[in-house]
Amino acid sequence: MKTAALIAALAADATPRAGVGGRMLRALVPALALSALALVLLWGPRAGLAGVLASPLVVKTLLPLGLALPALALVRRLARPEAQGGLPGAVLAGLAALLALAYALALARQGWAEAAAQWWGLSTLTCLLSVPLLALAPLAGGLWALRAGAPAHPARAGAAAGLLAALASAAIYTLHCPEDSPLYLPVYALAMLPVVAAGALLGGRLLRW
Amino acid sequence: MRAANRGDGRAYARLLTEVTPVVRGIARARGAALGADGCEDVVQDVLLTLHLKRQSWREDAPLRPWLYAITRNKVIDAFRARGQRVTLPVEDLAEVLAAPEGPDPLEARDMERVIGRLDPRSAEILRAIGIAGDSTAEVGARLGLSEGAVRVALHRAFKALKRLRERMIE
Numbered sequence: 001m002k003t004a005a006l007i008a009a010l011a012a013d014a015t016p017r018a019g020v021g022g023r024m025l026r027a028l029v030p031a032l033a034l035s036a037l038a039l040v041l042l043w044g045p046r047a048g049l050a051g052v053l054a055s056p057l058v059v060k061t062l063l064p065l066g067l068a069l070p071a072l073a074l075v076r077r078l079a080r081p082e083a084q085g086g087l088p089g090a091v092l093a094g095l096a097a098l099l100a101l102a103y104a105l106a107l108a109r110q111g112w113a114e115a116a117a118q119w120w121g122l123s124t125l126t127c128l129l130s131v132p133l134l135a136l137a138p139l140a141g142g143l144w145a146l147r148a149g150a151p152a153h154p155a156r157a158g159a160a161a162g163l164l165a166a167l168a169s170a171a172i173y174t175l176h177c178p179e180d181s182p183l184y185l186p187v188y189a190l191a192m193l194p195v196v197a198a199g200a201l202l203g204g205r206l207l208r209w
Numbered sequence: 210m211r212a213a214n215r216g217d218g219r220a221y222a223r224l225l226t227e228v229t230p231v232v233r234g235i236a237r238a239r240g241a242a243l244g245a246d247g248c249e250d251v252v253q254d255v256l257l258t259l260h261l262k263r264q265s266w267r268e269d270a271p272l273r274p275w276l277y278a279i280t281r282n283k284v285i286d287a288f289r290a291r292g293q294r295v296t297l298p299v300e301d302l303a304e305v306l307a308a309p310e311g312p313d314p315l316e317a318r319d320m321e322r323v324i325g326r327l328d329p330r331s332a333e334i335l336r337a338i339g340i341a342g343d344s345t346a347e348v349g350a351r352l353g354l355s356e357g358a359v360r361v362a363l364h365r366a367f368k369a370l371k372r373l374r375e376r377m378i379e
Binding site for chain 2: 009
């Protein structure tokens with residue numbers, strides 16, 4: 001087939017298609033609703049949730065939600081063939097460094113023994129299992145949306161989708177999680193890790209173009 | 210491109226026609242080892258890819274880096290298909306000039322091969338619109354399909370072509 005003929009055929013198929021952003025809206029909203037519903041029905045909200053959300057402890061939920069915003073921007077950016085991490089990537093890295101610093105300070109003030117006691121809390125295992133489970137639907141939705149894109153680095157784009165899913169899932173899980181010490185933070189980070197890894201692995205396979 | 214992404218077929222055809230010599234220039238400069246028809250295969254591969262991925266271009270972004278990134282990726286794929294490893298720095302591509310205009314030098318072979326592997330009806334629709342220059346309405350009337358059904362079939366045919374080409378590379 002001559003190139004001119006190919007062009008003529010391609011131009012006949014000019015119907016607009018949904019891009020990554022449109023597909024994200026279509027996939028992530030129901031996926032997050034599903035995860036939230038699963039939490040309410042299968043895990044159950046923690047006792048006195050309304051009171052907790054009205055107290056300063058609401059930060060526990062707002063922190064992952066706030067981090068999910070630059071993660072969302074990062075996913076959309078990495079879906080383009082010419083893009084690097086750019087601003088959203090830098091913002092995320094900066095916030096992560098800030099969190100690590102704040103955590104180091106808290107650790108220095110309260111001591112390792114106290115931190116270790118928090119890590120081996122009663123719900124640590126539940127957290128490590130729940131966050132990946134609740135991230136399944138948003139991860140699938142994010143990867144499906146990314147299939148409309150042309151990421152320069154499929155595995156990296158997949159990892160970003162995993163990070164977004166993990167952050168959203170973590171925010172949802174906080175509605176159940178009974179641990180309130182800031183020293184508990186690494187357990188969440190550890191719980192999110194397999195989701196990011198799964199995103200990278202699946203992205204490398206599914207997002208090539 | 211903006212008009213094209215909103216469904217203006219004529220603007221889209223013009224854009225593809227203007228972009229082709231630029232892509233061909235890059236393919237020839239970077240993929241000289243592929244030979245002239247190998248380069249034309251790359252050009253067609255790029256056109257098919259940018260068609261299916263056209264929504265990954267953001268309206269406020271410049272078109273060139275996006276186009277170069279896709280072309281570079283497809284040149285690499287072409288070398289990979291021949292079992293050679295190559296790395297192409299992005300920056301170099303910005304210096305490449307468009308290939309001289311002229312009649313389409315060659316029919317790309319790969320595309321014909323993968324079209325032959327499509328189901329007969331998709332291949333017929335593709336050839337009727339591309340080579341014979343029929344409109345979707347004419348093709349639909351001939352095959353007893355609605356215009357919408359022809360459009361859907363055409364889009365599916367492009368996606369199938371892409372999958373078949375990917376399989377050739379692996």
